[in-house]
Amino acid sequence: MAGNWKMYKTPADTTQFFEKFRPLAANSEHCEIVICPPFTSLAAAVDAVRGTRIRVGAQNIAWAKEGAFTGEISGAMITAVGATHAIVGHSERRQYFNETDETVLKRTQAALEAGLAPIVCVGERLEERESGNTEAVLVAQFQKGIAGLSELQFAKIVIAYEPVWAIGTGKTATPEIAADAHRTIRAQVREKYGKDAADAVRILYGGSVKPDNVKALMAQPEIDGTLVGGASLDAVGFASIVNF
Numbered sequence: 001m002a003g004n005w006k007m008y009k010t011p012a013d014t015t016q017f018f019e020k021f022r023p024l025a026a027n028s029e030h031c032e033i034v035i036c037p038p039f040t041s042l043a044a045a046v047d048a049v050r051g052t053r054i055r056v057g058a059q060n061i062a063w064a065k066e067g068a069f070t071g072e073i074s075g076a077m078i079t080a081v082g083a084t085h086a087i088v089g090h091s092e093r094r095q096y097f098n099e100t101d102e103t104v105l106k107r108t109q110a111a112l113e114a115g116l117a118p119i120v121c122v123g124e125r126l127e128e129r130e131s132g133n134t135e136a137v138l139v140a141q142f143q144k145g146i147a148g149l150s151e152l153q154f155a156k157i158v159i160a161y162e163p164v165w166a167i168g169t170g171k172t173a174t175p176e177i178a179a180d181a182h183r184t185i186r187a188q189v190r191e192k193y194g195k196d197a198a199d200a201v202r203i204l205y206g207g208s209v210k211p212d213n214v215k216a217l218m219a220q221p222e223i224d225g226t227l228v229g230g231a232s233l234d235a236v237g238f239a240s241i242v243n244f
């Protein structure tokens with residue numbers, strides 16, 4: 001269960017969140033928990049989760065190890081503060097910051113090289129779904145991005161299916177729609193990396209996941225977890241998602 005805080009919460013807000021969230025998540029051995037705060041709150045988050053099973057991730061990662069890349073943060077910088085994960089290719093990065101399948105692949109490889117677990121996002125836009133192109137879009141994103149990973153690299157990633165029309169809109173994909181898309185993605189994995197990889201890979205659903213819809217989503221065997229934006233900002237709310 002992953003929380004993506006997007007551009008919310010200062011270090012002080014982060015500390016406050018975890019004071020509330022830690023005890024509420026203390027009995028959640030059934031799942032892994034990762035919270036992805038903004039870069040500037042990573043250190044506060046790592047401090048706050050010390051001694052717990054909760055992990056901390058970045059929301060993006062540079063594709064280069066270092067260099068003249070103003071505004072970028074490298075894998076080594078992320079691991080140096082104690083984070084263990086990195087979201088790559090979030091639809092907001094694709095939509096507003098020109099992220100492409102090619103850069104998603106490069107960033108995923110950089111995360112793996114740094115020893116971070118990448119959470120790689122794919123998902124179709126509203127007009128793509130409405131024109132019946134969901135499957136084609138997911139296949140293309142997989143083929144041009146993720147499929148560039150070696151088998152060894154692929155084994156270390158988590159995939160997140162995030163239909164763009166469901167993100168921050170309050171419109172959750174029905175559990176059936178989400179499961180359908182997960183099946184499409186898993187079929188791609190099977191074709192490229194084989195049955196064992198397809199069985200093992202974890203595919204998260206993201207897009208308006210809330211305490212009151214998480215149970216129905218998680219009841220789908222295809223859905224292995226969730227990537228939660230808005231509802232992860234509230235400690236009590238996110239704890240009830242984690243403890244669905």
Ligand code: PGA
Nearest residue numbers: 167168207208228229230
């Ligand atoms: P949301 O965001 O839960 O606020 O829809 C999900 C995401 O962007 O990961």
